[in-house]
Amino acid sequence: MFDSLSDRLTGVLSDLRGKGRLSDADIDRTCREIRLALLEADVSLPVVRTFIAKIKERAKGAEVSGALNPAQQVVKIVNEELIGILGGETRRISLAKTPPTVIMLAGLQGAGKTTLAGKLGNWLIKQGHTPMLVACDLQRPGAVSQLQIVGERAGVPVFAPHAGTGVGGEGALGVSAGDPVAVARAGVEQARTEQRDVVIIDTAGRLGLDDELMQQASDIRAATDPDEVLFVVDAMIGQDAVTTAQAFADGVGFTGVVLTKLDGDARGGAALSVREVTGQPIMFASSGEKLDDFDVFHPDRMASRILG
Numbered sequence: 001m002f003d004s005l006s007d008r009l010t011g012v013l014s015d016l017r018g019k020g021r022l023s024d025a026d027i028d029r030t031c032r033e034i035r036l037a038l039l040e041a042d043v044s045l046p047v048v049r050t051f052i053a054k055i056k057e058r059a060k061g062a063e064v065s066g067a068l069n070p071a072q073q074v075v076k077i078v079n080e081e082l083i084g085i086l087g088g089e090t091r092r093i094s095l096a097k098t099p100p101t102v103i104m105l106a107g108l109q110g111a112g113k114t115t116l117a118g119k120l121g122n123w124l125i126k127q128g129h130t131p132m133l134v135a136c137d138l139q140r141p142g143a144v145s146q147l148q149i150v151g152e153r154a155g156v157p158v159f160a161p162h163a164g165t166g167v168g169g170e171g172a173l174g175v176s177a178g179d180p181v182a183v184a185r186a187g188v189e190q191a192r193t194e195q196r197d198v199v200i201i202d203t204a205g206r207l208g209l210d211d212e213l214m215q216q217a218s219d220i221r222a223a224t225d226p227d228e229v230l231f232v233v234d235a236m237i238g239q240d241a242v243t244t245a246q247a248f249a250d251g252v253g254f255t256g257v258v259l260t261k262l263d264g265d266a267r268g269g270a271a272l273s274v275r276e277v278t279g280q281p282i283m284f285a286s287s288g289e290k291l292d293d294f295d296v297f298h299p300d301r302m303a304s305r306i307l308g
């Protein structure tokens, strides 16, 4: 991801090299090219507009500094503004004062929630936590057993309504297997009993946005009062990522974003738009199917990667 954007931006910026002074026309031309590169990378138009306006204003107003030549100064400004749209500082999980900390995962089907549950659980264990996964995706056949497999691989226990199948019958704590809200509530309770300090709730996704999905996610949120609601979004879906993020922000609300499939060859605009559009920070990034293909999201590292 970002290869072509990165190539374009480094190309545009290296054209400035060797210039002793940048005229307003140089800056305007450079900004036009950066704008095109961002739009081609699928970054959403309002985000591009704000970004370019800031670059232009800062580049034209930049004092000539002894340490940096004009081209380096523009690169520095672009870098700082990229870090800005990616959220500035790294945002850590906010832990509950009284455990367990509840983390709810929300997003479309196929976004990578179940995979993420395992990765996040595994990462939390390495941080010294004692996580537990709760299987509340009771919609998709096989989702509960998928989470159980993921949990086993990650070494994280899974609370599920009915071992193996996820449908039919009464399961653990006598919770009806068909009611994700009750399962979520019972899962948090179970974590408290077992003194697990973080609960990760995997919820159902749909292939598209629908009211029922939003309502169910809202109900689970209301019932469990999570410390974090992480919106999981496939970075490969381009502009749709922004539309989906907005719909989840309005319908459920979330406190952070997880970008998945950053290992793909999509153009990456989603990654660059979602923070600015929703106002919520990107907290984690997933870049493959293995447990370790996962990290805390660092805006500065991502900006350096984009600028080559």
Ligand code: GDP
Pocket: 107, 108, 109, 110, 111, 112, 113, 114, 115, 116, 205, 260, 261, 262, 263, 264, 286, 287, 288, 289, 293
């Ligand atoms: P869910 O429906 O949101 O729970 O999504 P899943 O966790 O089942 O993931 C959907 C598909 O995407 C699965 O085949 C995963 O292996 C795959 N997947 C998840 N995260 C990543 C990632 O970061 N990179 C790649 N390449 N594939 C991923």
